[in-house]
Amino acid sequence: TQLLEQSPQFLSIQEGENLTVYCNSSSVFSSLQWYRQEPGEGPVLLVTVVTGGEVKKLKRLTFQFGDARKDSSLHITAAQPGDTGLYLCAGIILTGGGNKLTFGTGTQLKVEL
């Protein structure tokens, strides 16, 4: 079983602050995805990182895939209340049965005015 640990589990910050969420595993993944889930909704894909060391930016969000493809981070600059939600990393392993997502333990972010 591939386990993805996210930290912190909960984060409550003020608008304008920066934050980093970490996603760590002892397993190597073919690629890694980050999702955001709002209350009462399904997860929505934010980004997929594929290459070890890859960095992708999505407006104020910066995603990095570790060199060994075992870990990833999500950095948010100048957080806004609209960033509030559950952030999930998900590792992908390509198997004979196809690509399977293993979700991380999740980080619940709350951004207050």
Next chain:
Amino acid sequence: DAMVIQNPRYQVTQFGKPVTLSCSQTLNHNVMYWYQQKSSQAPKLLFHYYDKDFNNEADTPDNFQSRRPNTSFCFLDIRSPGLGDAAMYLCATSRGLAGFNEQFFGPGTRLTVL
């Protein structure tokens, strides 16, 4: 808009009373997935269909079954719901299994077991 639709959004059932959750998609994707997500936890894959081929996760209880009568629809049947089965059930689709196909999630059905 192409999308993944789940009905109902909220379902209440009684302990031991069979219940069926529904998922439909307009994306014409080959793969449909069912996940269980308990409060404050990550989604956990129960099973998936690639076309008509059913793939069960090893740790999915026998109490959970699925049907996919056609490309567009997939059902989750819980034969005898227990209190521990109360959760959000998410349906997702992807174009294929190979590579890094994005999974598109529905809004989920929140199941309450009384």
